[in-house]
Amino acid sequence: MCASPNITGLQKAAILLIALGSDLSANILKNHFHDDDMEKITQQISIMNRIPSDVQSVVIDEFSQLAQARSYLASGGPDYAKEMLEKAVGKDRATTILDKVSSTIKSKPFGNIRNTDPRNLLNFIKGEHPQTIALILTYLSPEQASMVLSSLAPETQADIAKRIATIDRVSPEVLKNVEDVLERKLSMVSTHEEHSGGIKPLVEILNKVDRSTERTILEELEVMDPDLAENVRNMLFVFEDIVRLPDASIQRVLREVDSKDLAKAIKGSNEEVAETIYRNMSKRASDMLSDEIKYMGPVRLRDVEESQQRIVQIIRQLDESGEIIIARGGEDAILT
Numbered sequence: 492m493c494a495s496p497n498i499t500g501l502q503k504a505a506i507l508l509i510a511l512g513s514d515l516s517a518n519i520l521k522n523h524f525h526d527d528d529m530e531k532i533t534q535q536i537s538i539m540n541r542i543p544s545d546v547q548s549v550v551i552d553e554f555s556q557l558a559q560a561r562s563y564l565a566s567g568g569p570d571y572a573k574e575m576l577e578k579a580v581g582k583d584r585a586t587t588i589l590d591k592v593s594s595t596i597k598s599k600p601f602g603n604i605r606n607t608d609p610r611n612l613l614n615f616i617k618g619e620h621p622q623t624i625a626l627i628l629t630y631l632s633p634e635q636a637s638m639v640l641s642s643l644a645p646e647t648q649a650d651i652a653k654r655i656a657t658i659d660r661v662s663p664e665v666l667k668n669v670e671d672v673l674e675r676k677l678s679m680v681s682t683h684e685e686h687s688g689g690i691k692p693l694v695e696i697l698n699k700v701d702r703s704t705e706r707t708i709l710e711e712l713e714v715m716d717p718d719l720a721e722n723v724r725n726m727l728f729v730f731e732d733i734v735r736l737p738d739a740s741i742q743r744v745l746r747e748v749d750s751k752d753l754a755k756a757i758k759g760s761n762e763e764v765a766e767t768i769y770r771n772m773s774k775r776a777s778d779m780l781s782d783e784i785k786y787m788g789p790v791r792l793r794d795v796e797e798s799q800q801r802i803v804q805i806i807r808q809l810d811e812s813g814e815i816i817i818a819r820g821g822e823d824a825i826l827t
Contacts, residue, residue, distance in 0.1 A: 505535040625654035637699030649711030730799035740815035759795030
């Protein structure tokens with residue numbers, strides 16, 4: 492099924508955002524659209540009154556099919572995506588969807604290498620300048636980028652990691668220069684200014700590498716840029732990630748945590764975190780903690796975050812000493 496030819500792309504975007512609700516739509520606009528596009532879409536939303544339910548359903552179905560096609564392309568490549576879509580929506584509709592999705596993927600920088608085996612990709616880029624490698628890695632999936640970064644020479648890993656974290660916006664001219672360097676190996680097109688690196692993509696990559704690679708990079712970053720190293724460490728494991736630790740590790744952590752810090756930390760966390768912590772305490776200790784939280788009164792967000800961060804630092808210290816294990820990508824399974 493496809494939307495009415497009388498509905499423009501801008502109208503489809505507005506209808507979809509209306510259907511998704513204000514909170515989710517606001518997040519999508521903020522993180523995925525430039526200011527001029529946001530203005531056009533919000534203006535379109537403002538002039539829309541009643542949207543027929545059948546039109547809304549068609550737009551949502553079309554978006555769902557496009558998203559599904561992108562997922563198939565990312566996970567299995569064009570042939571896999573074609574096979575899956577033909578089974579789902581038929582041959583003709585599958586061809587139309589793939590044509591739309593493929594054109595948007597190819598328009599992004601380095602789009603042609605996203606389905607490349609990381610081992611082959613390493614051969615393409617390992618001789619390039621570290622800044623070029625860092626730029627390319629920020630456009631890959633964290634899984635791809637982590638495998639490439641782990642395979643590079645240890646003495647260059649931290650340098651490239653720092654470059655990833657400090658890339659902000661990349662102009663079309665810079666991207667074009669990089670593409671010119673690699674034009675004999677890869678075919679890429681860049682038409683828009685793109686957000687690229689930053690600490691978050693670096694953390695996503697480090698969360699996928701093995702422990703040895705992570706340690707090497709962080710130790711070198713400590714020397715090169717201590718503030719950056721600290722920011723990266725703080726984001727590698729956040730307080731809410733405590734639910735991913737084995738019960739025995741949580742119990743070990745709790746023996747080191749100040750009760751006031753724990754109370755403040757739980758007060759600002761979600762129900763899953765609280766239940767996980769209570770489950771790993773004796774009934775008497777959990778009752779005392781619950782009472783302390785109950786009678787604590789209002790707490791400033793800054794105080795909550797500071798308490799959570801102190802607990803995270805304890806977790807990382809115990810991990811580094813080997814007393815507990817924070818599972819990382821690229822490591823063997825943990826035996827208990």
